[in-house]
Amino acid sequence: MRRSSHLLQVTFSLLISILCLIILFGRDEIPQIDPSNHVLTNIMGSTSQNRPQKPTTGSKEDFTWGRCGRNESVANVSGFSSLPGHIQDFLFYRHCRHFPMLLDVPDKCGGPDKSIDVFLLLVIKSSPLNYERREVLRKTWAKERLQNGLWIRRIFLSGTTGSGFEKRKLNKLLRVENREHNDILQWDFNDSFFNLTLKQILFLEWMDKNCRKARFLLNGDDDIFANTDNMVDYLQSLKDNSGDKHLFAGHLIRYVGPIREPRSKYYVPVQIQESDSYPPYCGGGGFLLSAYTAVVIYKMSQTIPILPIDDVYMGMCLEKAGLGPESHIGVRTAGLPIPSTKVDAFDPCYYREIILVHRFLPHQIYIMWHGIHEPDLKCGNLLS
Structure with a gap:
């Protein structure tokens, strides 16, 4: 009997030891959910x-x-x-409209209730690689400031570029920039030409939650020269519109349709869009719109399949809402025609009255911004 009791004790101790070993070494085999995986x-x-x-x-x-x-x-x-x-x-991936958000600035407009204090929100599309462009814009036309007693705020929209080490380095660059300037929204999707519409939709969703009461927006690329002083003057001059009515103004494009040439950057095959015509739209280099119109476009976008040409897509959303874009002579997304090859095409006198011109290099933006603000700038006959 005593021998049997001793055997039971040994067996019980052995089972306890085995159980402890399983618990001790089995912990490393349990998969842990890593949010960055x-x-x-x-x-x-x-x-x-x-x-x-x-x-x-x-x-x-x-x-x-x-x-x-x-x-x-x-x-x-x-x-x-x-x-x-x-x-x-x-x-x-056309159906995908939600992507992981890597960088956010939810208080950019002071919160949803205080966003009415933002008169003009500069919404600038920028690839992670374009650090020099962002830095120049922060020091020139996109500088956050009071203009005519009204607040101008700035935000950059970005996806991701590259893979592996390169992607991680560029993401770190944007994190450092955002830590210093608090002005970047970034999502984890490939920042490509065909994803510009996705970038617009993601921003509109963000705006609807965080900056809905801002009065007006400039939506543009990071290679434009914008005279934001003139922009504020123009928006202030609008009759009976403080951002609560429809406005969508820029370089108006009409009576065109999808480009069917496969070698073109803008190639849109029938598998994406069967129709051979586009609605009226404004060139995507830069356009002005009211907060009212931005909210309308966001609502319409939820029922319209994504088209890779972002400016055309904005026109589609407007058309579905029964609204339309309008032309503004001061918005030159196709460039500013200079009357003679014998004059300086970058004379600031040509640019001091405009609102926006597309395709400037960073150093040209910097020089032009300071040029149009020279206190002793004199503009006579530019052809003489």
């Missing part, structure tokens, strides 16, 4: 109804949405296999 994030939120998590102010890569999986069924569309790779990629 792209594979797990993709598994956890791969449907088109990605579940949002609580957004955070980003000085690090904080994901607010799960990843969206590609739509394999589009491969069955007639002629799909003959399309260029970037067109195929666009169609695979």
Whole structure:
């Protein structure tokens, strides 16, 4: 009996020891959910109804949405296999409208209730690589300031570029910039020409939550020269519109349609859009709009499939809402025609009365901004 009791004690002790070893060494085998792990994030939120998590102010890569999986069924569309790779990629992910947010500035406008204090919000599309452009704009026309007693605020919109080490380095650059300037919204999608519409939609969603009462917006590229002094003067002069009525003004483009030439940057095949015509729209280099119109465009965008040409897409949203764009002579997204080759095409006298001109190099923007503000600038006959 005593021997049997001793055997039971030994057996029980052995079982306890084995159980402790399993617990001790098994802990390392339990997978931990790392919010920065792209594979797990993709598994956890791969449907088109990605579940949002609580957004955070980003000085690090904080994901607010799960990843969206590609739509394999589009491969069955007639002629799909003959399309260029970037067109195929666009169609695979066309339904994806929510991406992880890496950088956020939710208090840029002072919060949703105080955003009415922002008269003009400068919304500037910028690739992660374009550090020099952003720095020049911060010191020139996009400087945050009071103009005619009204607040101008600035925000840059960016995706991600590259992969691996390169992507991480560029993301770190934007984090450092944002820590210093508090002016970057960044999402984890490929920052490409065909994703400009996605960038616009993501911004409009952000604005609807964080800056809905701002009066007016300039929406433009980071290679434009904008005379924001004149911009404020023009917006102040509008009759009976303090941002609460429709405004969408820029370089008006009408009676055009999709470019069907595969070698063109703007190539849009019938698999993306069957119609051969576009609605009226304003050139995407830069345009002005009211907060009222921005909210309308956001609402319309929720029911219109994404088109990769972002300025045309804005026109589609306006058309669906029964609104239209208008022309403004001071917006020159196609460039400013100079009357003679014998004069300096960058004489500030040509630019002091305009609102916006597209395609400037960073040093040209810097020189021009200071040129038009020279106190002793005299503009006579420029052809003499």
